[in-house]
Amino acid sequence: MAQGSARSLPAPQEPTNVALYQGEWVWLKKCEAGTAPELQPSCLRLLRKMRELQHENVAACLGFLVAPGVRALVLEHCARGSLEDLLQNEALRLDWTFKASLLLDLIRGVRYLHHQHFPHGRLKSRNCVVDDRFVLKVTDHGYAELLDAQRAACPWPAPEELLWTAPELLRGLGAPRRSTLKGDVFSVGIILQEVLTRGPPYSSSGLSAEEIIRKVASPPPLCRPLVSPDHGPSECIQLMEQCWKEAPEDRPSLDQIYTQFKSINQGKKTSVAESVLRMLEKHSQNLEDLVQERTEQLELERQRTERLLSQMLPLSVAEALKIGVTVEPEYFDQVTIYFSDIVGFTTISALSEPIEVVGLLNDLYTLFDAVLGSHDVYKVETIGDAYMVASGLPQRNGSRHAAELANMALDILSVVGDFRMKHAPVVPICIRAGLHSGPCVAGVVGLTMPRYCLFGDTVNTASRMESTGLPYRIHVSGSTAQTLLSLNEGYKIDIRGQTELKGKGVEETYWLVGKAGFPRPLPAPLDIKPGDPWKDLINQEIRAAFAKVRHCSAAPPSSGKAQVGP
Structure with missing residues (x-):
């Protein structure tokens, strides 16, 4: 385990979650106050299992940092931030191919965790991170179990943190740390809504997070996000609605979600890189005209400037002063x-x-x-x-x-x-x-x-x-x-x-x-x-x-x- 081997960056103004470990940048998922200072045997077993998880859509767990005043899970660092950050970046254009690639990465990552009998339990767009190649990776997996193993106190999360949580978990005892496969499916459905609409969960309801949680936990009426048909393929919207069914047994498994989502793209392999290349190719077709237009505008500005200068000074004098x-x-x-x-x-x-x-x-x-x-x-x-x-x-x-x-x-x-x-x-x-x-x-x-x-x-x-x-x-x-x-x-x-x-x-x-x-x-x-x-x-x-x-x-x-x- 990476006990004390991760060197945190100096941060004179505010603590940082980024550190260096064996020459690579890593992300520190810091434990909450009250965590036991030493690792429990059950925690060590969990960490070994987490380190064994190897998948391109799951952020690698490198160990656990035990240092003075710091207890943190050491995870792979993805430079482009979270999926939530990506969706909020209005300067980034996301076509359906781009969105489909991110969603497929999400589904494959959660599907892998479920095959390893490792439900996430805290799945949301904030702990889906994107690396330099625009590959989405699921992170923070096993964090809730780690806190349980360390016997850390866990206050009830804020309503804004529970918008991805399944209704049965909201109603159950100890809900914040319970991890179920069907609960992850509900969370996948909420993330689907975020990606399709590029908006926060339940953005169309106009309600506060506290009101939404109360309505989701206590139906009827059933409280779910509203997504218009023009936000994506109808098959994708239907799959999303299946994921947030009220009864857990009515929700599809991750294998079924994976199969249905692949059929939405007619078996085509989606790639963010291919999408970016297509956008670059389309942009390059207009680039020559754009450059020509800008050049003409620059030439007009230059002529106006020189005309003004020639009105103030003789042309020969103005040319000499310019050089x-x-x-x-x-x-x-x-x-x-x-x-x-x-x-x-x-x-x-x-x-x-x-x-x-x-x-x-x-x-x-x-x-x-x-x-x-x-x-x-x-x-x-x-x-x-x-x-x-x-x-x-x-x-x-x-x-x-x-x-x-x-x-x-x-x-x-x-x-x-x-x-x-x-x-x-x-x-x-x-x-x-x-x-x-x-x-x-x-x-x-x-x-x-x-x-x-x-x-x-x-x-x-x-x-x-x-x-x-x-x-x-x-x-x-x-x-x-x-x-x-x-x-x-x-x-x-x-x-x-x-x-x-x-x-x-x-x-x-x-x-x-x-x-x-x-x-x-x-x-x-x-x-x-x-x-x-x-x-x-x-x-x-x-x-x-x-x-x-x-x-x-x-x-x-x-x-x-x-x-x-x-």
Whole structure:
């Protein structure tokens, strides 16, 4: 006997039932408190008989562990846990072949014990264990007799532990330890119900375990589980009902159960391994389509990510950052830069809610972004109401940079004339724009939220062209006007005259007023003469328009009644 030879695993938090015995994992079925410290002679005889039991569907008994504070039956360990655990695992699909294989293993194991004149007495799904190969083995056999031989005190089990017990045993004296062949047959019938329905015993009754035990022990009426026909073959359901007959003599023997169950499968040998292989084969047929679908989804996600990244950074810069390459600053000898802003934006912001301001900018610049798609330009950034675009970088386009931005500026000006704010449609929205051509340096700044930024006097001059411009006007510098005229593409440019640019002095500047063949109308520029306080006039117009909007929204609704004259 394995007295003291099983080494328990250390368990600092809670006791474990798993131990090592001769290099193999074993299961310790610990005896209840009050068990005699030494093995009785009758117990030794029982243990020898249990060790002699050898069957593939019966867990091997390796001995009895006697150690300080521990008395336990040493049994073969099955890694996949109990049949009850397997049935409760919703992630595991159990078809009829799988269930039939488990049930056949159960029937063969109990049948072997009965042939050895060894009734189980405590048979339930909790002491039917499953090994790595999904082979079911009956365990805990002889445990009740072992407790009797050791003269251990045995309290009456909890109602939840008696749901598999035959009614005659529930009514008899000393029922918890009585072991009968017909009692095992009743337990097999309850386990059949568990496997077919993948639910606990009597799950359809809606009663507590205590109520079920009382009804089973004291019929009529007869209390048995209800199993619908769609849970399994009708022959299997009939066999299950025969197993839990009220009279023990009416129940079939394990040999009869084995024969009937084999006929249910038409003599076919059931195998969990074969069932798993069939499921794998069926799954593999769809695996290629599944992989293709997932690959397409991944590709769509990758494209969306790259599209978003390319909207934030130039494509060449984004590709370099993705592979970890440092992006060096780059010099461009000729580019054109565009700036625009909303005239009177400060007043509009003061008279609007913050959420309305965000909505205004989003609507307006979404409209601008749609225009950019048809031109060879790069949107640099938006800061508040300022909108900055460049052409000639990051991809050089020869002498086309001024023409691309001039065409874009005319398109933007044409769509602004019809734009209206959602929260105040009567308030006018005017923009002014400025263009300048020259050299600049571009590079990536920062690691967190890196930005592609432009540096140089060209950027400053383009900003000055915008800030010194007028509503509904495209203000261009001399270098930009000269480049546009040299292209001979029909650009209409009016001279503005001498204009003072902050930090630059006085320079000759121009208005871009159109292009030959341009198909859309442009909003008429405001009639502003030198020295006019046009900014104050526009702010006054904005305030008056907002006051009108508020007055209309605050006016009481009309009664809708027509007045009739005298």
